[in-house]
Amino acid sequence: MTDTENQNVKIKARDVTVHYGEARALHGIDLDLNANEVTALIGPSGCGKSTFLRCINRMNDVIDGCRVGGTVSIDEQNIYSDAVDVVELRARVGMVFQKPNPFPKSIYDNVAYGPRIHGMAQDRATLDEVVERSLKRAGLWEEVKDRLTASGTSLSGGQQQRLCIARAIAVNPAIVLMDEPCSALDPIATAVIEELMEELRRDYTIVIVTHSMQQAARISQRTAYFHLGDLVEHGQTEAIFTKPQNQQTEAYISGKIG
Amino acid sequence: MTDKSDTKSHTEAYEARLKKRYRAERRFRAYGMAAIMTAGLILVFLLSSIVYSSLPAFSHHHTRLDIQVSTDYVSADAPEQGNYLGLVRAALRDQFPEVSGRRDKRALYKILSIGASDELQKRVIAEPDLIGTRLSLDVPLSDDIDLMLKGLIDRTLPESDRIVSDRDLVWADKLLAENRISRKFAFALFTNGDSREPEMAGIRGALVGSLWTLLVTLIVSFPLGVLAAIYLEEVAPKNRATALIEVNINNLAAVPSIVYGLLGLAVFINFFHLPRSAPLVGGFVLALMTLPRIIIPTRAAFASIPPSIREAALGVGASRTQVIMHHVLPLAMPGILTGTIIGLAQAAGETAPLLMIGMMAFIVDVPGDVTAKATVLPAQIYMWANNPERAFVARTSAGIVVLLTLLLVVNAAAIYFRRRFEKRW
Numbered sequence: 001m002t003d004t005e006n007q008n009v010k011i012k013a014r015d016v017t018v019h020y021g022e023a024r025a026l027h028g029i030d031l032d033l034n035a036n037e038v039t040a041l042i043g044p045s046g047c048g049k050s051t052f053l054r055c056i057n058r059m060n061d062v063i064d065g066c067r068v069g070g071t072v073s074i075d076e077q078n079i080y081s082d083a084v085d086v087v088e089l090r091a092r093v094g095m096v097f098q099k100p101n102p103f104p105k106s107i108y109d110n111v112a113y114g115p116r117i118h119g120m121a122q123d124r125a126t127l128d129e130v131v132e133r134s135l136k137r138a139g140l141w142e143e144v145k146d147r148l149t150a151s152g153t154s155l156s157g158g159q160q161q162r163l164c165i166a167r168a169i170a171v172n173p174a175i176v177l178m179d180e181p182c183s184a185l186d187p188i189a190t191a192v193i194e195e196l197m198e199e200l201r202r203d204y205t206i207v208i209v210t211h212s213m214q215q216a217a218r219i220s221q222r223t224a225y226f227h228l229g230d231l232v233e234h235g236q237t238e239a240i241f242t243k244p245q246n247q248q249t250e251a252y253i254s255g256k257i258g
Numbered sequence: 259m260t261d262k263s264d265t266k267s268h269t270e271a272y273e274a275r276l277k278k279r280y281r282a283e284r285r286f287r288a289y290g291m292a293a294i295m296t297a298g299l300i301l302v303f304l305l306s307s308i309v310y311s312s313l314p315a316f317s318h319h320h321t322r323l324d325i326q327v328s329t330d331y332v333s334a335d336a337p338e339q340g341n342y343l344g345l346v347r348a349a350l351r352d353q354f355p356e357v358s359g360r361r362d363k364r365a366l367y368k369i370l371s372i373g374a375s376d377e378l379q380k381r382v383i384a385e386p387d388l389i390g391t392r393l394s395l396d397v398p399l400s401d402d403i404d405l406m407l408k409g410l411i412d413r414t415l416p417e418s419d420r421i422v423s424d425r426d427l428v429w430a431d432k433l434l435a436e437n438r439i440s441r442k443f444a445f446a447l448f449t450n451g452d453s454r455e456p457e458m459a460g461i462r463g464a465l466v467g468s469l470w471t472l473l474v475t476l477i478v479s480f481p482l483g484v485l486a487a488i489y490l491e492e493v494a495p496k497n498r499a500t501a502l503i504e505v506n507i508n509n510l511a512a513v514p515s516i517v518y519g520l521l522g523l524a525v526f527i528n529f530f531h532l533p534r535s536a537p538l539v540g541g542f543v544l545a546l547m548t549l550p551r552i553i554i555p556t557r558a559a560f561a562s563i564p565p566s567i568r569e570a571a572l573g574v575g576a577s578r579t580q581v582i583m584h585h586v587l588p589l590a591m592p593g594i595l596t597g598t599i600i601g602l603a604q605a606a607g608e609t610a611p612l613l614m615i616g617m618m619a620f621i622v623d624v625p626g627d628v629t630a631k632a633t634v635l636p637a638q639i640y641m642w643a644n645n646p647e648r649a650f651v652a653r654t655s656a657g658i659v660v661l662l663t664l665l666l667v668v669n670a671a672a673i674y675f676r677r678r679f680e681k682r683w
Contacts (some may be wrong), residue, residue: 101567103570
């Protein structure tokens, strides 16, 4: 199952294994992810798709007893090499989590936090601009422009998730990872975020973990199906959903297992 | 549709269960309210009995004497060396010309406090112009006469069962009849250090000693405790060594406090030769005792911060230190402060460890710094309770009132700071 159209590869994973203590969560994953595309990682719970996602910005590092093997390269550089600073890496690879998790600070400070700690804004005017631009890109600006000092936690769930997206893109990452970003949202808020992803993919490489087949079909260009720590099948979303090569994939997509 | 009888029996069983459940809930509520009310009543009883028995200590009876500041006793050149007690006694003799003979006079002098001349001395030194003039001054009476005037000594008892003699009663009645006796607020209670005479004994020395001790405790235990907790909770790898440290810290919180006193005696005084009876050493000992009581709630405060906040900060590229300093620590601050203040409040009420390092001592002077000899409030209260003079009974309660007030202030400060930190978010 080699990918035939792998020009423009942004992220290259080779033989990625992850152990949580003694338990093995991923068994040697080889996967290429293209720039300016949305790649959806699907599969039943516990299949390792979130684990794989967290390998891309080394968020697994903070989990006690978690070991990662193999290589993950971004723009041909292995992010697990000693030369890579994990803090700098996470500035290049933003992440949006399953549950909206704004800081208990003002909306402004939520978005400005990343640029501030990375020294990306020299003065207040630049920072204001970054905050405005990020909120606009996340489609939240019109709703919050008059109350930037209000607490981020006072927003609705969908707004909070867009605030988290604005916070992630404020540091101008190349890649945005999304771990089931819509699972806590209603269909309307989900639709807003899905539109946003379509818009964002022009500038970013997006990797999304989702439990919703329809969502994967709607928004992604490529889909990878994981099962019990193995990458079973991956390819063009259309192909995966219409003519899956693997029986397991077909069973999952058609709702027979999952 | 079910038939009627079936519905009815179902309803009966259902209603019975419903009633039983409601009864159980009412019972549960009643137990809870009974527990709260019992606790509340005990507290009210305790506080009111302490406050009631402390009331006599807050006032003291004085008698007005017409004092001729004669140059026989005080010279204008050196007013500091004047015999002020002699002046006061002379004025008292003038008041009772019928008393003659050395022994009678000596008995008469005893109706005045030994501090009777202090006020006069202060005034004359401040205004030397008073020398040679005549002035009218309220001087404090002795503790026994004061108690009698407050009605705390039964005048109807036979003389042998009473600490105030029949003669004392006559003299006091004469002063009363001449309208020379007044009841004043007992400033001495708040301005003086300890004394053997109840009417001269004040809480100030012990209060200042307590404050110095707590200051040392806070300065030592707060940064050490918070840093230790941050390291253990956020930085240290989870392995056998840290697990052992954790178990030991939890055990330290349960060590009897007198053990810390022994440790302080052995280490700070015998080994490092720090001064005995000093707030510095007392503060160190209480800091040792308070450390686990700060570390444990601080760790709990850190552990209660949702991991999603840490992930969010890590996700935008914050370093571990930035995650702690920018997000976790500010969110944990109310919990840390609460733990610290409760730890300090416990330290403020602690006596046992201070016994061992000599802070249970009769110290008259108000300590000026952390190395001066000092005692603390609970030790002072215990010493007063041990004194035989009747007037110390009220003094003891007054000491407790002051200690409780101090704890109230500390707790109010905790609530204030907690609110302030919470508002920021």
